[in-house]
Amino acid sequence: AHPLPVPDPDAVRMIMYTSGTTGSPKGVMHSHNSIHALIRQIGRHWLVEPGDRFLVAGPISHIGGSIYAFECPLLLGATAVLMERWDADAAVTLLEAERCTHFAGATPFLVQTLAAARRAGTRLPHLKLFVCGGASVPPALIREAADYFERAVVTRVYGSTEVPVTTVGVTDADDVAHAAETDGRPGIATVRLAGAGDGAADTGEVVARGPQMLVGYVHPEDEASVFDAEGYYRTGDLGRWVDGGYLVIAGRIKDIIIRNGENIAPKEVEDLLLAHPDIGEIAIVGLPDPKTGERACAVIVPRGAAQPDVASLRAFLDAMGVAKFKIPEQVALWEALPKNDAGKVLKHQIRAALTGAAG
Numbered sequence: 001a002h003p004l005p006v007p008d009p010d011a012v013r014m015i016m017y018t019s020g021t022t023g024s025p026k027g028v029m030h031s032h033n034s035i036h037a038l039i040r041q042i043g044r045h046w047l048v049e050p051g052d053r054f055l056v057a058g059p060i061s062h063i064g065g066s067i068y069a070f071e072c073p074l075l076l077g078a079t080a081v082l083m084e085r086w087d088a089d090a091a092v093t094l095l096e097a098e099r100c101t102h103f104a105g106a107t108p109f110l111v112q113t114l115a116a117a118r119r120a121g122t123r124l125p126h127l128k129l130f131v132c133g134g135a136s137v138p139p140a141l142i143r144e145a146a147d148y149f150e151r152a153v154v155t156r157v158y159g160s161t162e163v164p165v166t167t168v169g170v171t172d173a174d175d176v177a178h179a180a181e182t183d184g185r186p187g188i189a190t191v192r193l194a195g196a197g198d199g200a201a202d203t204g205e206v207v208a209r210g211p212q213m214l215v216g217y218v219h220p221e222d223e224a225s226v227f228d229a230e231g232y233y234r235t236g237d238l239g240r241w242v243d244g245g246y247l248v249i250a251g252r253i254k255d256i257i258i259r260n261g262e263n264i265a266p267k268e269v270e271d272l273l274l275a276h277p278d279i280g281e282i283a284i285v286g287l288p289d290p291k292t293g294e295r296a297c298a299v300i301v302p303r304g305a306a307q308p309d310v311a312s313l314r315a316f317l318d319a320m321g322v323a324k325f326k327i328p329e330q331v332a333l334w335e336a337l338p339k340n341d342a343g344k345v346l347k348h349q350i351r352a353a354l355t356g357a358a359g
Contacts, residue, residue, distance in 0.1 A: 027218030037211035050077035088112035106261030257286030
């Protein structure tokens with residue numbers, strides 16, 4: 001008999017592409033060891049026991065879906081229950097019939113599962129944990145779901161393809177406040193806030209390093225500004241600490257829009273739409289949305305008398321083969337875009353104006 005080959009535990013075993021904080025897709029490389037550390041962390045912090053059952057409703061081409069579908073069964077003795085396409089009522093039926101104990105997904109999954117469970121008259125008695133991340137998560141949603149589901153702990157978490165499950169959330173059933181109002185404590189990763197002062201309320205860029213982090217990018221040039229001098233991954237997110245060790249993500253330094261857990265790089269879509277005959281100037285910003293986490297709003301300075309609307313943008317981008325989730329869902333027509341002296345569009349001013357108007 002031939003002996004089985006022994007893999008190098010530090011060898012790359014998975015490449016996952018992400019839009020990242022800079023907008024250009026990067027190939028994130030993980031090793032046997034980094035994935036193993038990640039799954040061990042999940043086993044330790046997410047109430048997983050052999051025989052538990054994960055409902056996998058998110059795409060398995062994302063880090064979350066891939067680990068619940070492929071890794072947790074092998075390393076934690078769990079079962080994966082896969083859905084081919086997302087449907088909340090079908091999900092509730094599956095959660096019941098398959099006695100699923102774990103479910104993780106972005107805000108829309110939790111919103112819709114909660115509504116579907118109410119329609120079905122079930123409080124999902126088998127569900128132990130719902131992990132919510134991937135976009136801004138309304139604290140009221142976590143409280144509402146934690147109150148409604150009979151047994152489940154519901155918590156926010158924070159992570160990235162580069163450093164998956166950076167925080168493990170809060171899985172103490174008696175601490176709904178921190179589960180809802182914060183993104184939880186770090187697990188095996190060390191998290192720092194770069195550029196933050198000593199004050200407890202100070203924000204800084206979230207930088208993280210740990211055994212579950214990527215071993216590098218497919219194209220080494222992508223690594224240039226991503227790691228600091230000590231090897232911490234620079235997330236591009238702003239965060240602050242509360243109550244001595246709970247992380248709260250305060251927003252993104254860059255302008256990436258996260259809709260339904262999918263990253264949208266506004267520049268990519270803006271560049272395409274600048275070819276639209278009715279558009280003189282355009283800026284796309286993310287606005288808070290209770291259903292999708294964020295929605296993309298295109299602020300347009302029209303060219304001439306035409307008034308481009310959502311439908312005309314959709315038709316234009318559809319014809320170019322742009323993915324549906326990247327297409328703006330709202331249009332605002334302005335006479336001019338606010339800019340600084342160097343001519344850079346001031347997106348924070350646009351967002352402030354639009355959210356003020358919406359409020």
